[in-house]
Amino acid sequence: MGIDDAFDAFQKTVNEDIDKTRLARERRDLFKTALLSEPDVVETFGSGSLSRSTQLKPIHDVDVVIVYDPDEHPEWGNDGPSAQDALEHARTQVNRLLSQTNGTHANEVRHTLVRNHAVKCFLDDPEDPEAFTVDVMAALRQEDGSLLIPEKLNTRWVPANPEYLIGQVADHQRDWPHFRPLVRVLKQWRLTAPVQGRIKSLVMEVLALNCMPRFGNRSQALKTFFTAAAVRVHEGVWDPAGLCGQIQPDLDHAGLSDAFTDAADLAERACAAAAEGDTDNALRLWQKIFGDDFPAPAAPAKPASLITGTPALITARPIKDAPQG
Amino acid sequence: MLILIPQSAAAIMRSSGPWGRLSLRINHPERFAVVRGLSERGDGIFPVEPPPEHRLLGSYPPVSTGWWCRVHADLHLMWLALSARRGMLMKLDAFKAAVPNGYKAPGDPGYWAITHAPGLKDAYPEHNLPDLVAWHVTREGAQPISVSVEPEATGICQLKDHWPVHELQNTRIMLIGAGSIGSATAHALAGYGIGHLTLVDPDRLDWHNLVRHTSARRHIGRSKVTALAEDLAALRPDTTVTPWALDVIEHADQIRALLADTHLVVCTADGVAPRRVTGHLARRAGLTAVLACVLQDGALGEILRLRPWPQHGCLTCRRQSLAQAGGLDPEPALDAGYGTGTRHRPMTAVGSDLHLVAQLAAKTAVATILERAGHPDQRLPGEHALLGLRRQPDWAPPFDLGHTAELRWLPATPPISGCPTCEAP
Ligand SMILES: [Zn+2]
Numbered sequence: 001m002g003i004d005d006a007f008d009a010f011q012k013t014v015n016e017d018i019d020k021t022r023l024a025r026e027r028r029d030l031f032k033t034a035l036l037s038e039p040d041v042v043e044t045f046g047s048g049s050l051s052r053s054t055q056l057k058p059i060h061d062v063d064v065v066i067v068y069d070p071d072e073h074p075e076w077g078n079d080g081p082s083a084q085d086a087l088e089h090a091r092t093q094v095n096r097l098l099s100q101t102n103g104t105h106a107n108e109v110r111h112t113l114v115r116n117h118a119v120k121c122f123l124d125d126p127e128d129p130e131a132f133t134v135d136v137m138a139a140l141r142q143e144d145g146s147l148l149i150p151e152k153l154n155t156r157w158v159p160a161n162p163e164y165l166i167g168q169v170a171d172h173q174r175d176w177p178h179f180r181p182l183v184r185v186l187k188q189w190r191l192t193a194p195v196q197g198r199i200k201s202l203v204m205e206v207l208a209l210n211c212m213p214r215f216g217n218r219s220q221a222l223k224t225f226f227t228a229a230a231v232r233v234h235e236g237v238w239d240p241a242g243l244c245g246q247i248q249p250d251l252d253h254a255g256l257s258d259a260f261t262d263a264a265d266l267a268e269r270a271c272a273a274a275a276e277g278d279t280d281n282a283l284r285l286w287q288k289i290f291g292d293d294f295p296a297p298a299a300p301a302k303p304a305s306l307i308t309g310t311p312a313l314i315t316a317r318p319i320k321d322a323p324q325g
Numbered sequence: 326m327l328i329l330i331p332q333s334a335a336a337i338m339r340s341s342g343p344w345g346r347l348s349l350r351i352n353h354p355e356r357f358a359v360v361r362g363l364s365e366r367g368d369g370i371f372p373v374e375p376p377p378e379h380r381l382l383g384s385y386p387p388v389s390t391g392w393w394c395r396v397h398a399d400l401h402l403m404w405l406a407l408s409a410r411r412g413m414l415m416k417l418d419a420f421k422a423a424v425p426n427g428y429k430a431p432g433d434p435g436y437w438a439i440t441h442a443p444g445l446k447d448a449y450p451e452h453n454l455p456d457l458v459a460w461h462v463t464r465e466g467a468q469p470i471s472v473s474v475e476p477e478a479t480g481i482c483q484l485k486d487h488w489p490v491h492e493l494q495n496t497r498i499m500l501i502g503a504g505s506i507g508s509a510t511a512h513a514l515a516g517y518g519i520g521h522l523t524l525v526d527p528d529r530l531d532w533h534n535l536v537r538h539t540s541a542r543r544h545i546g547r548s549k550v551t552a553l554a555e556d557l558a559a560l561r562p563d564t565t566v567t568p569w570a571l572d573v574i575e576h577a578d579q580i581r582a583l584l585a586d587t588h589l590v591v592c593t594a595d596g597v598a599p600r601r602v603t604g605h606l607a608r609r610a611g612l613t614a615v616l617a618c619v620l621q622d623g624a625l626g627e628i629l630r631l632r633p634w635p636q637h638g639c640l641t642c643r644r645q646s647l648a649q650a651g652g653l654d655p656e657p658a659l660d661a662g663y664g665t666g667t668r669h670r671p672m673t674a675v676g677s678d679l680h681l682v683a684q685l686a687a688k689t690a691v692a693t694i695l696e697r698a699g700h701p702d703q704r705l706p707g708e709h710a711l712l713g714l715r716r717q718p719d720w721a722p723p724f725d726l727g728h729t730a731e732l733r734w735l736p737a738t739p740p741i742s743g744c745p746t747c748e749a750p
Contacts, residue, residue: 213699224698224699226701227696227701227704228696228697228698231696231697232697234632235633235634264701265701268701
């Protein structure tokens with residue numbers, strides 16, 4: 001198996017299956033259409049990783065943003081109780097339009113909960129292991145095109161620009177077709193990275209935007225990504241739109257940098273092995289990074305090198321005596 | 326003999342024809358010449374030279390002394406065969422037979438000829454023959470002459486398949502300090518292909534600087550940054566240089582504004598205070614600073630990489646850690662306060678030792694840029710390098726290098742609590 005084939009096969013294990021993605025898109029569109037019929041709604045759009053096609057399996061939630069007409073809600077946008085009011089308003093609309101028992105548009109929503117930023121809408125049987133929610137966010141459009149989003153707990157409205165990230169991801173993808181698939185691969189990788197605490201998936205997505213090249217094959221690109229990300233994670237990972245600040249201030253920056261450095265070492269050796277024509281060793285090294293779902297031949301029983309102290313996976317290469325002055 | 330053919334002359338001989346006259350500037354003692362003009366057929370000669378500042382052999386008069394013509398590809402194969410054997414001539418009849426148009430019989434002194442053989446690549450793909458070669462044609466025969474055709478690209482882009490030229494051409498580095506280490510650092514950074522250098526130093530080049538500085542005597546009295554900018558423009562045209570005769574302490578506000586457009590700062594300034602200010606400004610701007618100096622009167626080279634990261638201390642914190650460990654003795658006489666005390670001790674290091682430190686500083690800066698851009702082959706082993714220049718016994722750790730030319734890399738030390746630079750304002 002060649003390197004490209006192996007990446008293709010591995011990608012299949014990372015991608016959400018097509019039926020699940022289709023169901024998620026249907027739900028998103030159902031909410032968009034239903035809420036757009038309301039007189040105080042100006043526009044609706046999908047946000048989150050599904051809208052950027054960088055979702056990781058399993059899908060946990062689908063984000064839908066409802067942009068309201070400020071003239072219909074003049075009190076919204078000011079800090080205070082209006083933050084919660086807006087979320088409660090959206091929840092009432094969802095229930096009226098889509099409730100399983102008496103929705104006027106469809107009968108899909110079993111129940112709803114108002115969370116800090118969104119109304120969480122449950123559609124599946126609670127026993128369903130593949131259940132996922134639709135998260136409805138209320139928003140007001142600001143003059144500069146960005147949004148104001150209510151925050152229930154802090155009783156305030158905060159600026160955000162989810163469409164900026166959607167645009168950035170689409171732009172990168174236009175330049176380089178491996179971008180979105182590899183973001184999913186990296187989000188998967190993060191789940192096994194040896195760091196303190198969790199890593200938000202958005203952290204990986206923004207690092208990928210900053211550190212992933214726009215050309216080359218996947219091996220070279222990942223080598224570049226891991227090397228650059230090991231440095232840049234120290235600088236903090238910030239909202240690309242420049243509105244929401246650091247994405248995860250409590251991130252284990254040093255731990256994640258170390259994990260990236262280890263992956264960069266392996267990726268560099270994998271690229272060197274591939275350049276030497278040693279595809280089997282290259283695949284084994286990629287497997288060390290991505291785990292057993294990455295296809296690779298079994299490691300040879302005996303290390304190929306007789307030189308002690310060299311890594312068992314790869315043969316030390318002698319230097320050619322071809323001096324240049 | 327060697328004949329140099331500028332790009333513009335080569336283009337005319339390749340695109341027009343079949344023959345014309347040739348005008349050369351010839352340096353007889355050093356036995357080489359450059360094409361300064363040519364004609365098409367018997368028309369007047371027109372010049373093919375660059376403007377005077379880039380002109381070769383500009384002080385030698387142009388001499389109308391030969392011909393150029395289009396020839397059969399076989400002639401260049403003969404040129405190659407004859408060139409390999411000293412003193413061999415080609416019979417005039419054979420030369421004449423290879424020139425379908427515009428052959429000139431030689432007079433008494435003979436003449437120079439440049440021949441162009443189109444379609445060589447197709448005729449002899451395995452020989453990699455030059456399509457332009459030169460001859461000295463006399464009544465005895467034609468003697469092959471070496472030529473050098475100016476290539477289309479002569480800058481850093483020649484290395485683009487082997488070195489990340491594109492990334493570095495888009496990199497902007499500020500260099501604070503244009504003295505002995507600084508001038509050599511600027512040359513080294515330009516040699517790596519850094520696209521833009523901002524030079525900051527308030528000093529003028531003085532007599533006593535010549536022994537260690539990269540700039541020549543003719544620049545004495547000028548500000549070091551303008552002299553250096555001029556030298557670099559001549560030597561490394563791929564690097565644009567902006568000189569600022571400013572003091573990093575006195576003009577900190579201007580420097581701060583310039584940092585908004587900078588990717589990395591290198592500081593090669595003398596004394597503690599300018600280094601501290603540079604480190605502070607860089608950290609506030611979120612930039613890495615690379616500080617280079619020699620210690621112990623030039624016995625020891627030192628590179629410090631100051632990253633604007635939470636776990637990495639600033640210069641003051643890093644120095645304090647070393648002092649607490651007994652490795653470093655702060656010198657209270659230096660920078661006792663702005664405007665008091667001596668700014669620095671007299672320089673005692675030899676120029677090339679300083680330039681060695683400068684090369685390492687430039688490599689550190691470039692490696693920092695490239696690692697961040699994703700090049701794993703440019704990762705450095707640490708944040709603090711010590712280089713033995715004139716090793717002496719009994720230096721305290723970590724300065725206890727065993728030998729000259731020994732290079733030791735150490736990690737960063739963390740910020741010390743209460744530090745006004747390290748802790749966010
Ligand atoms: Zn500090």
